[in-house]
Amino acid sequence: ATTLKDALKDYFYIGTALNVPQVAGQDPQAIEIVKTHFNSVVAENCMKMMYLQPEEGVFFWDEADAFIEFAEANDMQVIGHTLVWHSQAPRWMFVDENGDQVSRERLIERMKTHVQTVVERYKGRVHGWDVVNETILDDGSWRQSPWVRIIGPEFVQMAFEFAHEIDPDVELYYNDYSVSRPEKRDGIYNMVKDLIDNGVKIDAVGLQGHLSMDFPTVEMKEEALQKLASLGVKVMVTEMDITVLPWPSRRHSAEVSLNYEISDEYNPYPNGLSEESYTALMDKYVDFFEMFMRNKDIISRVTVWGVDDNQSWRNNWPIRGRTDYPLLFDRDYQPKSAVTRIIELANAK
Ligand code: G3I
Numbered sequence: 149a150t151t152l153k154d155a156l157k158d159y160f161y162i163g164t165a166l167n168v169p170q171v172a173g174q175d176p177q178a179i180e181i182v183k184t185h186f187n188s189v190v191a192e193n194c195m196k197m198m199y200l201q202p203e204e205g206v207f208f209w210d211e212a213d214a215f216i217e218f219a220e221a222n223d224m225q226v227i228g229h230t231l232v233w234h235s236q237a238p239r240w241m242f243v244d245e246n247g248d249q250v251s252r253e254r255l256i257e258r259m260k261t262h263v264q265t266v267v268e269r270y271k272g273r274v275h276g277w278d279v280v281n282e283t284i285l286d287d288g289s290w291r292q293s294p295w296v297r298i299i300g301p302e303f304v305q306m307a308f309e310f311a312h313e314i315d316p317d318v319e320l321y322y323n324d325y326s327v328s329r330p331e332k333r334d335g336i337y338n339m340v341k342d343l344i345d346n347g348v349k350i351d352a353v354g355l356q357g358h359l360s361m362d363f364p365t366v367e368m369k370e371e372a373l374q375k376l377a378s379l380g381v382k383v384m385v386t387e388m389d390i391t392v393l394p395w396p397s398r399r400h401s402a403e404v405s406l407n408y409e410i411s412d413e414y415n416p417y418p419n420g421l422s423e424e425s426y427t428a429l430m431d432k433y434v435d436f437f438e439m440f441m442r443n444k445d446i447i448s449r450v451t452v453w454g455v456d457d458n459q460s461w462r463n464n465w466p467i468r469g470r471t472d473y474p475l476l477f478d479r480d481y482q483p484k485s486a487v488t489r490i491i492e493l494a495n496a497k
Contacts, residue, residue, distance in 0.1 A: 230278035393416070
């Protein structure tokens with residue numbers, strides 16, 4: 149096999165995230181890569197709550213419809229991202245008509261309406277939903293988001309049940325980042341175990357996989373994947389990318405946002421990676437994929453968070469306008485050497 153999706157066919161689905169301009173046909177070279185190498189797609193932004201329901205009761209479907217039509221026309225698995233998240237939730241969701249905090253009953257009702265309207269619309273067309281995203285913090289405790297503060301941790305179970313009620317066949321996932329951190333991994337393990345003990349249908353846990361060069365190690369991630377899979381659910385890598393950029397200090401981020409200036413220290417590779425950094429990055433990708441292949445019995449999908457380096461959110465986070473190299477295809481839409489190496493590795497087994 150000479151493409152990622154063919155080489156990895158007997159291992160897991162290989163996916164990528166698509167943005168709105170790509171689906172709209174404004175980036176044909178990226179779309180060519182998607183059609184050649186990937187068999188699963190997820191919408192990077194357009195299925196998030198604030199885009200789908202910008203005002204209460206007013207749904208905007210155009211971009212999500214286009215995304216799903218693209219996937220169907222190209223015979224790809226469709227992943228829905230994401231039904232309930234603290235980020236990119238519309239402001240109105242948490243306030244009443246007086247501008248006060250919405251009541252618990254009303255928020256549950258609003259969550260139910262959102263989840264069920266969206267799941268209903270794409271019933272039979274979405275393979276699986278990220279039902280709840282990022283509700284456990286790095287130390288394993290509950291993020292004090294409006295969902296948790298107003299409804300309580302039970303909002304998670306409710307969200308899964310609302311979705312399941314509408315589409316009993318669709319797969320339902322919990323999705324989060326930094327799951328390799330032992331405290332966080334265990335917090336998620338406990339939450340998922342409670343869901344299972346309460347009879348909730350949950351099909352998989354998604355580990356986002358936004359990596360940096362020094363965290364996590366392959367061993368840490370493998371341990372997290374295996375521990376969560378021991379609950380009897382599938383595991384998936386849902387948003388993989390690897391940044392080579394340093395993490396700026398809080399003070400530096402504040403200065404940059406005021407001055408719009410990024411020092412070389414924080415943007416060390418504006419014109420390309422050194423050979424040494426490139427090789428280290430490629431090795432890291434290959435090492436992780438080698439581990440994923442070894443764990444193919446528990447991993448149902450590996451998705452990278454974007455097609456090519458031009459488009460990655462990493463260039464703009466936590467400060468805007470840097471040059472990062474986090475994906476498998478470069479700024480000229482060429483496959484990096486890791487692509488060939490992953491294909492060879494998959495063919496060899
Ligand atoms: O579309 C507007 C555009 O009209 C406007 O001019 C521009 C100016 O800021 O903003 C554009 O919206 C941006 C949007 O991406 C589309 O590009 C938002 O500001 C920006 O906040 C948003 O960022 C997204 C981020 O989630 C939001 O939290 C990233 O693209 C997306 O990659 C990122 O994805 C998340 C996953 O959903 C969950 N896990 C972490 C992951 C990375 O942060």
